[in-house]
Amino acid sequence: AVLVMLDLVTAVCIHDKIKHEKPVRAVQQYASPYRRASSANVTASIRIQFDTTTVEQDIGNQVLYQYVKGLLDAAASMLSSAIRVIPIQGNLYVSRDCNYHWVSGQHVNECSSIVVDQTCGPWARVSNSQKDQATVWQFSSGQWKEVTYEQGTGVKDADLLVYVSAHAGDPTCTTSDTALAYSGVCQRDQLDRPVVGYINFCTSTLQNRHSSSPSQSDIMTTVHELTHILGFSRSSFAFFRDENGNPRTPRCPDAASCGPSDTPGYPPFSVDQNNYIVSDSTVQQRQERGLLVSRLVTPTVRYVSQKHYNCNSLVGAELENGGGSGTRLSHWEKRVFMNEYMTGNTYPGSVDIFSSFSLALLQDSGWYEINFDAAKHLKWGYMLGCAFALEKCIQDGKSQTPWCKNSQNDGLVCTYQRDALGYCGLDEYSQDLGASYQYFADPKKGGDDPLPDYCPF
Ligand SMILES: [Zn+2]
Known part of the structure; x- marks a missing residue:
């Protein structure tokens, strides 16, 4: 709630x-x-x-x-x-962006012209003093000419x-x-x-x-x-x-x-997804609960997941499947992570938890060594077992802890941070929810946020 x-x-x-x-x-x-x-x-x-x-x-x-x-x-x-x-x-030096590379000839793959007004992101300009040196090969009047750009101070x-x-x-x-x-x-x-x-x-x-x-x-x-x-x-x-x-x-x-x-x-790069294709030793996808579920399955993330939920059969931590292209796969799944700071949204008054899950992900990138003492404890899902981590929030009319299933008329229930009382957040949608998100006899009824898979709390 x-x-x-x-x-x-x-x-x-x-x-x-x-x-x-x-x-x-x-x-x-x-x-x-x-x-x-x-x-x-x-x-x-x-x-x-x-x-x-x-x-x-x-x-x-x-x-x-x-x-x-x-x-x-x-x-x-x-x-x-x-x-x-x-x-x-x-x-640290910023590499100079290249406009064009030679596709053939003596200087194949080398740069033929440098971006002058280089930006990082849509708006911020890279100053020349931050740039690394670069060499460009130009061809004119039948001759190759080498042009060198000096290294800045960095x-x-x-x-x-x-x-x-x-x-x-x-x-x-x-x-x-x-x-x-x-x-x-x-x-x-x-x-x-x-x-x-x-x-x-x-x-x-x-x-x-x-x-x-x-x-x-x-x-x-x-x-x-x-x-x-x-x-x-x-x-x-x-x-x-x-x-x-x-x-x-x-x-x-x-x-x-x-x-x-x-x-x-x-x-490998997928043009359709405009993204690099990740191996299934890093992100594993499989059908569960009638959905395509993606999990980050790297060793530290897997270990932290099994300990947190108390579920040894968990292969990793679930990534967000909802929220359209805005939040998909770049966040933890709201249903099982709630107020962890790398979920795709934040509710008013919520305290975002800097947890060992996100730090484990960073450690498993291979680029960082993590001090796990800096992590804060995430209460959501703690020791709730495999049913919480793997199954639907409401099955056969029964809601698992900490989910609710009663509308506002039924009064106050514990909030998700379990430190106050609130109303169970249920909505009546104008259309039927997807089959995997139907927890009630009424197919239009569900939790008021799509990100936790329409689970009411
Ligand atoms: Zn984000």
Whole structure:
């Protein structure tokens, strides 16, 4: 059940509404040899640096700008207390984007022209001082000419550089009334760890923030967006590394062994899904409860899942199947994760939990070593067993704990955070719900949020 709160609405994440460009590789310097982050090699707390040039111009209003900076600083310090990386030696460099590559001839696959006004994300400009050196081959008057772009100074003390913007009228933001921000990856290093990304704050939502100190829920939303950049995204799963630092999703080594839409050295690419195809040793899909259920099945995530739900037959942690393209597969399933901070939406007054599930996912990417002491306990689903984790919330008219099945007329029940009373959130929809979501004799009746599979609580 949800406490009734006026003037507040459920905030939905729009991570997958953005078009995730194929990321560019930006080779960085590491103490050699560079391999999987683990206790076997030297790691340090991740240094997240923000380039706020664009957001400062976008916002103008100093109070609001300071609010955003407060969010970024709080989010970065929370993440760096939990996440360690093999640190970049010296400065971080942004790779120069190439307009065109030669498709044949002496300089095949080399760049023929560089992007001058390079951006990361839709709005933030990359300054020349941050860029790496690059060589371009031009052909004119029957002769090859080599053009070299000098290396800039780079970015100091950074393992991840995030460009920040807050563009008025951003078209992705206008698809949602409630989204605070969205984010994406621009560049990955030689082991595919995201090293350059962006976050765009939605001005229409920001403008409602009048306090000078950042709210806890906005901080957690910022941590959520940064976690998408760090690796919790359907566009990153195919890049995950195994225990030995090898790709979990096999890659074709050269053009001869690659399919027509694949790139040598990268995971297989699906044009239809506009995404890399992940191996089933990372994300497993199967039919359950009449639905196609996707689970992240990497070792630490599997272990944490089995312990949390007390269900040893669980192969992994369920990913969100609902919410259309906006939240699908880039979040934990709301039904079994509820207020974990990487679910696809947040209810008013909810406390987002920075749990060991999301940290386990980041550890299983192979790019990070995790300090699990930083994790907070998730109450939802704790020790409720396989039935809760695997079966429908209401079967044969009986609701499992903690689900409810009585309408508002039947009075107050425990809220999902189990610290107050509220009404069981049921709705009468205008159309029949999908067969897998029909829990009542009336096929139009169901929980008031689709993300937890229309389960009422
Ligand atoms: Zn999200």
